[in-house]
Amino acid sequence: MQVPILKQGAYLIATVQSALTDDDLKQLRDTLVVQVSKVRARGVIVDVTALDVIDSFATRTLRDVAHMIRLRGAETVIVGIQPEVAFSMVKLGLTLEGVSTSLDLEEGLAYLDRKGKGPEHEVRTHRR
Amino acid sequence: MRFALIADEVRVAIDCDAAIVTARQKGRELASQCGFPSTDLAVIATAISELARNIVRYAVRGEIIVRRVDDNGKRGVEVVASDDGPGIPDLEMAMQDGYSTSGGLGLGLPGTRRLMDEFEIVSDFGKGTTVTVRRWKR
Amino acid sequence: MATRSRPTAQIPARRNPRAAEDSAEATREGSEVLLPELVAHLRKSRAQLREEWARRITDAGLLTAMTPEEIFSEATSVYDNYVEALETGSVEMLENYARSLSERIIPRGVETDEVLGIVLLLRDVLARSLFEKYQSDFDLLNRVLDAYEPAANRIANTVGVSFVQERERIIREQQEAIRELSTPVLQVRERLLILPIIGVIDPQRARQLTEQLLRGIRTNRAKVVVLDITGVPYIDSPVANHLVQTVEAARLLGAIVIVTGLSPEIAQTLVNIGVDLGKMNTVGDLQGGIEEAERLLGYKVVLTQEQPTAQST
Numbered sequence: 001m002q003v004p005i006l007k008q009g010a011y012l013i014a015t016v017q018s019a020l021t022d023d024d025l026k027q028l029r030d031t032l033v034v035q036v037s038k039v040r041a042r043g044v045i046v047d048v049t050a051l052d053v054i055d056s057f058a059t060r061t062l063r064d065v066a067h068m069i070r071l072r073g074a075e076t077v078i079v080g081i082q083p084e085v086a087f088s089m090v091k092l093g094l095t096l097e098g099v100s101t102s103l104d105l106e107e108g109l110a111y112l113d114r115k116g117k118g119p120e121h122e123v124r125t126h127r128r
Numbered sequence: 129m130r131f132a133l134i135a136d137e138v139r140v141a142i143d144c145d146a147a148i149v150t151a152r153q154k155g156r157e158l159a160s161q162c163g164f165p166s167t168d169l170a171v172i173a174t175a176i177s178e179l180a181r182n183i184v185r186y187a188v189r190g191e192i193i194v195r196r197v198d199d200n201g202k203r204g205v206e207v208v209a210s211d212d213g214p215g216i217p218d219l220e221m222a223m224q225d226g227y228s229t230s231g232g233l234g235l236g237l238p239g240t241r242r243l244m245d246e247f248e249i250v251s252d253f254g255k256g257t258t259v260t261v262r263r264w265k266r
Numbered sequence: 267m268a269t270r271s272r273p274t275a276q277i278p279a280r281r282n283p284r285a286a287e288d289s290a291e292a293t294r295e296g297s298e299v300l301l302p303e304l305v306a307h308l309r310k311s312r313a314q315l316r317e318e319w320a321r322r323i324t325d326a327g328l329l330t331a332m333t334p335e336e337i338f339s340e341a342t343s344v345y346d347n348y349v350e351a352l353e354t355g356s357v358e359m360l361e362n363y364a365r366s367l368s369e370r371i372i373p374r375g376v377e378t379d380e381v382l383g384i385v386l387l388l389r390d391v392l393a394r395s396l397f398e399k400y401q402s403d404f405d406l407l408n409r410v411l412d413a414y415e416p417a418a419n420r421i422a423n424t425v426g427v428s429f430v431q432e433r434e435r436i437i438r439e440q441q442e443a444i445r446e447l448s449t450p451v452l453q454v455r456e457r458l459l460i461l462p463i464i465g466v467i468d469p470q471r472a473r474q475l476t477e478q479l480l481r482g483i484r485t486n487r488a489k490v491v492v493l494d495i496t497g498v499p500y501i502d503s504p505v506a507n508h509l510v511q512t513v514e515a516a517r518l519l520g521a522i523v524i525v526t527g528l529s530p531e532i533a534q535t536l537v538n539i540g541v542d543l544g545k546m547n548t549v550g551d552l553q554g555g556i557e558e559a560e561r562l563l564g565y566k567v568v569l570t571q572e573q574p575t576a577q578s579t
Contacts, residue, residue, distance in 0.1 A: 019149045022181075052170060053152055055177040056236045079520070083480035084170035086518040090511040092174060092239035095518075102520035103487060111520075167477060201431050266438075266470065 003028045005035060010042040011112055013105070016050050025061040033068045043112035044069050047105055049080030059094040066099040075115055076100065079108040136196035140180075142211075143189045148180040155194040159205045162196055164265060172205060172263055175243045178236040179209035179259055187213020187257065197262060204245070204264035210256065217253040300413045305353040307399060308392060316345050319384075319391045328383050331374045340367065348388060352417050357424040364428035372433055381429045382422070389418045445474050451482040458559050459488040462552070464497035472505045476512040483521045490559040491516060494552045496527025506535045513546065522547060522562065526555035 003024070005014045012035055014028060032044055046062065048054065054062075066076040077100045081089075089096070102108040138158050140151040152173040159172045176192060183190035190211025197206045216222045223237055237259070241247040244261040251257035308315065320341050323329055329337050343363065351360040368381070396414060400407040449471070452460045459482050463475065479491060493513075495501075501509065513523040524547045528536075536543060549555040560567060 019153065021145045021149055023145055052156070053173045053177050055174050055181070056239070057181060081518045082170070083477070083484060083515070083519065084167045085174075086480060086515040087167055087476060087511070088170045088174040088243065089518065090515040091171065091243050092178070092236070093242070094239075095514055101518050103483065103489075107487070107489075107520055167473075201427075266473075 003031075005031065007039055007041070008109075010040075010116075011045060011109065012036060012039065012041045012043070013045045013047065015047040018050055019052070020058070022057055025058055029061050029065045029068070032065055033072070036069050036072050036074050041074050042116060043074055044076045045105060045108045045112070046076065046078050047080045047108075048078060048085075049082070049104070051085060052082070054081065054085050054089050054094075056092065056094060059089065059096060063096060063099055075112060077102050077108040077111055079104050138194045140192045140194075141189075142180050142183045142192055142209075145184060148177055148184060151180045151192040151194075152176040155192070155205075155207060158194050158196065159263075162203060162205055162265065164205070164263075168263060168265075171243050172207070175240050175261055175263075176207055176209075178240045179207065179261070182236070182257075182259075183209060183211045183213070187211035189213075199264075202264055204262055206260065206262045207244075208258065208260045210258040212256040215253045215255045215257055216249075216251040219249060219251060223249075300410055301352065301417070304396060304410055304414060305349055308349050308352070308395070311395060312345065312349075315391055315395055316341055319345070319388050322387045322391060323384050326383060326387065328380045328387075329376065331376055332371070340371075343367070344384075344388065348392075348421055351421050351424075352414075355417070357420060360421060360424055361428050364425045365432050368429045368432035369436075372436060378426070378429060378433070382426050385422045385425045389422055392418070441470075442474070445471050446478070449475055449478055451478050451486075453482075453486050453488070454556070455560070455563070455565065457487060457489040457563055458556075459483070459486055459491045460494065460552075460556070461491060462494045462497065467498060467501055467505050469505060469508070472508040472512075476508065476515065479512060479523075480515060480519060483516060483519045489521055490562055491521055491523045492526055492552065492555040492559050493523055494526045494555065495529075495532065496552060498527075498532065499529070500531050501535060503535060503539050506532070506539050506541070510536070510539075510541055510546075524549055524555045524559055526550065526552045 003014050003016055003020070005012055007013075012032065014032060016028075020028070028046075032046075035041070036044060044065075046065065048062075051058070062078055066078075069076045078096065079102045081101060100111065102111050136158070138154045140147060140154055142148070142151060155176040156169050156173040159169055164172065176194065180192050183192070188211075190209065190213065193206075193208040193210075195206050195208075197204050223241070237249070240259075240261065244263045246260075246262040248260040249257070251259075320334075320338055323337060323341070324334070332340070344367070347360045347363045351357050371381075393411070393414065396410055397407065400410050448465070449461065449463065452462070454460055459479075461475070461479060461482070467475065479493070482488065483491065509525075513525070516523045526549045528548050528550075533543065533548075536546070547558075549558050557567075
């Protein structure tokens with residue numbers, strides 16, 4: 001199952017179309033890592049709107065993707081996690097800690113744009 | 129991959145990677161017929177995915193059965209994940225968060241237990257493992 | 267005159283513990299032969315028995331919420347389903363009918379005792395009819411009743427239980443609707459949602475809260491949600507856990523949750539379950555929370571020089 005990856009400006013956008021097997025996920029991870037270097041992308045968006053389940057393996061793989069891509073100097077954003085899926089993940093104890101998430105493609109792109117402009121444009125969380 | 133439909137029951141043989149997806153899709157379908165709302169469907173499908181993955185990773189081969197259950201008017205779904213694998217010698221350890229023999233997030237059993245309403249496990253060294261979980265409609 | 271066959275080489279059943287086994291055996295055999303016969307009789311006498319039953323219902327002062335036409339119409343359906351259940355031994359169709367009937371009559375104010383009452387009346391009417399038909403042969407009558415009674419009791423039980431279950435289902439639905447009404451999701455600014463919670467949060471309400479919050483984030487494309495629990499006196503550990511999970515789930519949807527109005531008790535509960543309050547976005551009161559949310563979204567509220575005037579020119 002191939003996941004289509006498009007280049008949009010300095011970003012790569014991978015849109016998951018349907019349920020992915022473990023092998024599919026690994027393939028996606030490896031492809032993205034290679035492509036990021038190849039096209040010198042500054043950011044990667046993985047759109048998981050079509051996933052009806054994100055379990056421990058998928059979470060781990062997405063974390064790996066973000067980590068490996070950061071090592072290549074680019075930022076990853078996971079977008080489109082469905083409400084039910086988000087709830088299941090959290091109940092299972094998976095938090096995608098350290099990985100940026102946005103509501104959808106539009107938000108994801110906006111986030112990458114802001115991040116690209118420098119730290120003063122970031123939305124910071126306030127600590128009491 | 130083979131599967132059989134027996135009225136209110138679905139069986140999926142777990143013998144490869146792709147079977148994990150099949151198991152959770154079939155399980156989800158059955159749960160949907162029971163009338164579970166979408167949040168519960170995601171939860172059940174995720175639990176099936178975790179259990180099926182355990183079978184593939186640790187036992188190579190096994191089976192997932194998803195069936196409707198009825199307890200005096202209370203309706204729900206039961207998932208039985210069984211395999212003839214090496215078994216889990218120390219169940220208590222396995223049920224703790226963070227335990228793993230092969231690195232990573234471990235068997236995900238504590239997490240799976242959190243997802244479902246009822247959780248039973250029978251396993252012993254060399255005797256295979258059977259995990260039974262249930263989720264009831266509210 | 268209907269022909270009836272006797273089971274051959276069997277001593278007729280006597281109520282005698284020693285012959286209990288024989289009795290059970292005879293009963294089973296008898297039922298197989300007799301049941302179809304008495305079903306045929308009940309079908310044949312349908313019009314007459316149904317009318318008698320309807321009359322008894324009215325005499326007993328039951329189903330006053332329904333008109334005579336309605337009673338007659340439902341009586342027909344109940345009668346037919348009843349006899350069918352006797353014949354097939356399966357109560358599934360009856361269950362379905364009982365449920366759909368309950369769905370219709372519960373909103374009309376029909377009570378459990380009425381439903382049980384009419385089913386038992388029907389049982390009596392049919393039993394009397396059997397008495398009348400087989401009265402000349404006491405042994406046969408016994409065997410007919412042996413066949414009839416367990417089936418009839420099972421039917422009464424099924425209808426009663428179905429009615430009660432339907433009632434409970436309706437109550438649950440109403441509770442759900444009330445819960446939804448009591449947890450509004452308010453959009454105050456673009457990308458900003460407020461969820462004011464009042465009252466005790468039980469596990470069901472907690473679940474609903476999560477659903478509404480997450481769905482609200484999606485629908486309104488919210489980036490910040492202010493969850494105000496000023497009106498919540500206390501929460502127990504499971505609900506507190508659930509709250510924390512909700513905040514985490516919201517983050518996966520790209521939104522930040524600010525919890526406002528945390529009472530000292532609830533703060534303690536959260537600490538007890540291991541929540542690092544430093545990591546959680548909390549603000550003392552709702553107003554402060556909204557200001558914080560606006561700040562995060564990049565809004566700046568500025569008081570302009572102009573004051574509102576009483577008249578307009």
